[in-house]
Amino acid sequence: MKRSVCNIVFGGIGGQGILKASEICATAALCEGHHVKKSEVHGMAQRGGSVESHVRFGDAVYSPLVGAGLADFLVCFHKDEHQRLRPFLKPGGTDLTDYLEPAARAITHPRHLNTFLVGALSARLGIGEESWTKAMHAVFDAKILEENLKVFRAGRSVEIQ
Amino acid sequence: MRVLLSGNEAVARGAWEAGVAVACAYPGTPSTEILENVALYPEIDAQWSVNEKVAYEVALGAAMGGRRSLFACKHVGLNVAMDPLMTSSYTGISGGFVVVVCDDPQMHSSQNEQDTRWVGIFGKLPVLEPAGPGEAREFVKEAFAISEEYDTPVLLRMTTRVSHTKEDVEISERVEVEPRPFVRDVAKYVMIPKNARGRHVVVEARMARLQALAERMPCNRVEEGCGKLGFVTAGVSYNYVKEAYPEASVLKLGMAYPFCDEKIAEFAGTVEQVVVVEELDPFIEDHLKALGIAVTAKDASFRIGELGTAFVRDIVEGKKKHATPVTARKPLFCAGCPHRFAFVVLKKMRVYVAGDIGCYALASLPPLSSLHTCICMGTGVTLVEGLGLAMRDERVVGVLGDSTFVHSGITGLINAAYNKAKGVVVILDNSITAMTGGQQNPTTGLTIRNEPTKKLDLEKLCQSCGADNVDVIDHSDIAAFEKLVTERLAEDALSVIIARSPCKMIDRRRRPVPAYEQELCKQCGLCLQIDCPALTAIDDGFIAIDGNVCVGCNLCTDVCRFGALKKNEA
């Protein structure tokens, strides 16, 4: 059976670890045997400007970009960016912006926001736990792996009423 | 094995697999990661060169000497390397030579939107154009084969969305290539008129052979579909076409130049309506029209910026591009960035600032608004001289970074001295090439692999170039910096001020966050004018300091006139 393409938009401002978040997600999708594309921005915009990264996976992915109104998931890292990013979301798509508040309560340092949000996303993607663990190992240095696995698990189990 | 690679990582991987021995580049978004990744392979002699012309020539030399070699740059970098490029087309190479150029449609991080495919026509060189990382790896290898078989440099044209997209790519192992014997061949390598005339004949004959090759290249492929539409497309645009019209017939040009005229004509004959989809200039479009093929092509409004899936439908329907308003947040200097000190002072002095390319170009944006030109690398020196010739009464200060000065500022400084120009040039020496993510350069004393090497002495260099004054100052003392610039501007001399303070990407030390006493705050907003990411306005014009962002540079305490922001010595 052909697996349809899943579209995810990550966005926020430079320095929030957005590219790392999309890297974990794309790597997990690859471990799960999907064809994956992920777009990044480098350079000028990264100096505190808006940063966006798109991840698409499934059987056959062509465009590296998610079009307006086509995202299944929106992972927004900063409430000020939400208005700009929301048009990506398709009708009925999942907006993870509501996780910013529980994330702020759960994490001890802003550098963990990306891992927490990926954890929250991970519970909804139909990618197996083993692939996520492999991805986390691939993306993080041994020194900071343990703390990030902890944050990831916290994000993965967070419930929103 | 399949691994997740960006287009740039895939180029590096492909080059390594192809047995590349030498690779040279000067950084530039979106191409920088090519050499950064090449440098991870110990078999390859990799270097950050001083600029693109030097990089091109060193790599060309290695190719002439018989080794497979690679040069990489961003689109405007190729302008700097055009001189050797044009004549290396005549000399040819010996070991394979691949020239990777990354264009930046949409100007995510560039000063213009030039389309490198034209260099194929202008320089009489073959151009390959991958649509994604997987093809980037394959095409690099193909490019080396073509280079050696046809004795020519081969261009590999990438764009931001190819360079900075990651996808799962099949990889394989390195195959070592025997160095080709070096031959002394004066008629081939000494391009005096007599020999060059002979080589031009060779070049034209080569173009004819390459055109025949284009007809056979599997990367120029037809994907038969149904319906009346037939797309001719290349590069990343191919993906948008497949997404928008999955059933349509497509001729995908993996070789952007020379064109496969017969294949194109044959394809056009099998469909009712030929639609050309390409980013930037009408490169394919013009050629098809010249072949007498009726095409539907994009409205001129689409020559600006990138394409996307939705735009492909608009192009087919003959619409104009509807520009989407930019709502993205503007970039700004990092917390504690030493450039901020310089521009707070230059703004206060109300001088005209001839700027250059680097992080400091951000100072042109409000509220700092204190950099008035940015054209290409080196103009932070040369425009001081040129503007000075035109506006004798205006005070002009040139500003450029350490990497940019070494890239293109030195010759300008010698020119100014030689031609008796006066003025002040500030070298913002943050000991790194910051804009492109933090690369080493001759002023840092480290190589691309972070090995210690000879460190360029900027002070002695500027003296030798002929500067009358060379001052070195830590400009985080803004009062001292202002005094020095004012003094030097008043003199009838050519002065270089080296403002030395490390980039916050390399100097991670933090000092205590300043104290803010709201009772003393007069809500004047002066501190907000320094555009620090750690300072935000809250209600009624009071401010808040984000302790996670602030690194304790204390610039805000220097500009506050009411003592509301105070240095925290604790």
Ligand SMILES: Cc1ncc(C[n+]2csc(CCOP(=O)(O)OP(=O)(O)O)c2C)c(N)n1
């Ligand atoms: C010809 C050319 N090559 C490369 C670039 C890309 N580029 C823009 S700014 C920059 C680095 C500037 O470094 P530096 O002058 O040290 O200033 P910093 O960013 O560190 O402040 C580079 C490599 C370019 N714009 N033009």
